[in-house]
Amino acid sequence: MAVESNATELRTLPDVTLPNLDGEPTSVSALAHGRPCVVVFACNHCPYVQSVESELGTIADAHPDVAWVAICSNDVETHPDDDVHGLRDQATRAGWHFDYLVDTSQDVARTFGAVCTPDFFVFDVAGNLTYRGAMDDARPRQPQLVDGAHLLSAVEAARSGQVFTGGKPSMGCGIKWREQ
Template sequence: MAETPSNMLPLGTKAHDFKLLDTVSGKKLTLDDCKGLEGTVIMFICNHCPFVIHVNSKLVQLAKDFKSKGINFVAISSNDIENYPQDGPEFMKKRAIDEGYIFPYIFDQTQEVAKAYNAACTPDFYVFDSHLELVYRGQLDDSRPGNDVPVTGEDLSNALNALLHNMPIPQYQKPSIGCNIKWRPNKQK
């Protein structure tokens, strides 16, 4: 399993708007529909990545823990479904229901949103404050499939708690590690 790190979008970057299909509700959602009053976590994930599968239950738990505090989560899958059909919308909906996602699981068919966020891997995490400015991008925690480190969500939850308590979020942030986003091949005419 190849390990790809986050590209580490510059802190302070404004969140890029989108209008994408939520695979569970069947509705097109925008950033404004998904954002939280106090902050927003945008995650690039997919169905088949072992790094995402490894942390799925913790993502659900964190989303539940922070929703009542004004932090909303949204998951985006941008993988090429022609070569990775298991990451298609119908399978995304099933995964969201099976895992108990309380957040939208939206499909970036054109991959333009992943490009706008400079996303590189799954999972890739971005935390935006109430003004939709990036305050954290990096790993969930130090756990990886097979490294025997427990999944705690420590890095992400520490950033969210700091945001909620108006405390500084450390500038040094460890990149997330995961499978590379499966980019569609350029089909030039």
């Protein structure tokens, strides 16, 4: 069942450090370092992510002045396709040349208020949240809609420190939370 994002309490880019796919600690704010930053909560198994992942890679490559970061917060015990090996395969398949981080504790997803994959958060150069929502109007089985329109508009707004109020909520597979 698809999950849709809602309003978030988040206002600024959290100073979080997570391991990348090689196990190296990676600071999201250090990656941003005075640039607009896009953080996407993603995973390997979700058809909503799979339907946009290649276009996301193309967009990220076309905008090297923006910091791009993917984070997987899913429980790999229940979704083993989202383990480090699966995420590496996904990054290769999708042409992602940006950091993919692993949120094993799921604390970072909670800090952001992320609820689904994909779930996009765009920050300006000062680290202020300027957009939270969908990449575009695409849904699985609607490949003609994969164009990154909302994300591209949000990135342009972030470059000038503006909030992008267009777009729509993220929709995708719910984050696979561990039982508490």
